[in-house]
Amino acid sequence: MSETVEIRNITAADYLDLRESMVSAYPDMAGSYWGEATIQRLIRLFPEGQIAVTVNGKVVGIALSIIVDYDKFGDNHTYEQITGYYTFNTHNPKGDILYGIEVFVHPDFRGRRLARRLYDARKTLCEQLNLEGIVAGGRIPNYEKYAERMSPREYIEKVQDKEIYDPTLTFQFSNDFTVKKILKNYLPNDEASKGFATLLQWFNIYYEKDSDTIRYNKSTVRIGLVQWQMRDYGGLESFMQQVEFFIDAVSDYGSDFVVFPELFNAPLMAEFNQLDPAGAIRGMAKYTETIRDRFLELAVSYNVNIISGSMPIVMDEVLHNISYLCRRDGTWEQYIKIHPTPGEVYAWGMKGGSEIKVFDTDCGKIGIQICYDVEFPEPSRILAEQGMQILFVPFMTDTQHAYNRVRFCAQARAIENECYVAIAGCVGNLPKVNNMDLQYAQSCVFTPSDFNFPVTGIKAESTPNTEMVVVADVDLVLLKELHAFGSVQTMRDIRHDLYKVVKK
Template identity: 25%
Template sequence: MSQTTFDVALCQYAFGSVKTIDAFWERITGLFERCGPADMYILPELIGYDVAMSNSREEYQLRSSEIEEFHDKLAGEASDRDAIIVGGSYRVSDEGELYNRAPIALPDGSLRTYTKQRPVPAEREDGVASGSHGGPIFEHNGVSAGVLICYDAEFPDVVRDVVERGAEVIALPSLTGSVAGYQRVSRCSAARAVENQAYVLQVPLVGTHPHGQKCGTGRASCFAPCDDIAGPDGTRLTLPADEHAVGVQRLDVDLIRKSRSSASVRPFSDRLVFE
């Protein structure tokens, strides 16, 4: 009997004060090379800050030309690696609105974007608007993967939406500037994995930017359900805190499917019992 597995590469990026997209991309591909082959690579939320802050950019936005170049590089790399690449996120101005947007490159060389639905209060104070569409779902090698961003994980309905549309694996780029913020997003990610019987992969931006305007803390983690099918320990992988680091986890997706149908507790479907 064949087993459905899905290799995920968690690429925890530390600020490096790069001034060009080429230098930025060199640091990113260095992480990819350290990971080796995978079905999906995940970079952190607002990784684009590294370029924008180094160039003292207003509102820390990437220019349209930089975004286009970044997208082209992501798409080419996804095609070469036959993988989904969740390219973290960046700030962008679009038709007069400021957004926090994630590029997702696909194995066929195409690219889609997702706009964060739940900006934190500090983002909203900066003028960042909410995205109006749910997280996208992508099929690759027999597995359905969804994408959300950081604070989205603190809203069960936002996560449930992508799961109800088929997500078995959820990529969650994040940026948390305090231990409290990291713990909040991490604990909510673990809770979303349990209640949806899905894998949730949180990958933070870490370190302090050399210019001092921004910092991030945390450690990338892979969370799973805790039950008699998926196993008692819901944490599959955790990276060293606050380091430029990578880790690859092989996910047994058949376990998730069996957990949802046969575990002794089934919150994914039992929610309907109580409605």
């Protein structure tokens, strides 16, 4: 005979089936089943939190929950305290935690993954209600067999390492719960657990603390990359007209970010060709702050966050390669290239910066690295550990070999740091500008490599060596899912016990 399995909310009419299943589920806790009045009270208080699994219409398992303001209880509480001594007056619809107060499946129906269905339904409810997570006290019913030779902590560690099987705790671990604390006298009458319990927690990766406010971080972010054509613009105003043209075009597509390449303002160096290379680039640096200010005006007027490519700047007599984040709210921050290339050091005397930081935006946390920087994995890892979701890499390369170094390293950064990486470069040539003869580029948006992303790890890419824009959407929620449920989880599985990357 075929079986029909259904997950639904409990009704008052389910009580007899529920009681029969509970008595069978807890033979070592006789008389501890839920009373009919108690179940009806829970249904009245929080109907969507009381979940049943049925087989051919018969209730064979349940998951009961309430919502609590967890700070009022903290980690040191008993079952009686969290349930208001079974009155459930602790239930608070405006709380932040879904608290699991019961889960069981009739023993005749175990082995069919019905409990997993109950847990999945509870997780879905937590996400729908935008709660921070699920907390529950968990029994450790096999502990009585080991209590004389090991502490509860040792027992839990061995269950986690799969050296010992515990029917409750092993299941909790397999459902992504972590042990937050060991509780004493949580259920004093639970002789099998010797009165101990685990305080278990599951985090809702979709939780948004400020979801009820107007200003919130977007989940889908649109990125516009400008593949910039090097040409003679005849001066700053003509140059800025071309800049505004691209910002206007990308803004029309509703982009959240527009990204320009490294040293894309090099055409302005033609004015200083009579100088040696170091003098010429220092001459061009006099335009940098003016261009930054114009970018800031354009960011506000076109409602788009701008990664300003990079430009030379002289600070305290030292030449740097600087990029600006010009936010659409009128604020800005800067990033200085950490690793000048040997050519930049030799020809221009350029020095590297010393700051590695993540920038907050209205579309999540971002990082900026300039060209050669992305070929060093350590700074990107530090940014990822600070929560970076998108890494922007303005670059300029003269040959395909140089371009491939940037491209392959950028794609590696996306995979190992579980983030998006967007690279934007210059194309064409500048025959009248010394040291800026040729450029080669193919601008791209790279993704991690897992089932929710393109099989190539490439979200979008331009036609090589052609002036154009690339517009692509990236989903930040997919990153959260990757961190929690990916086939491999490179950020989580780092061997911090063996090595670490530390900024001095």
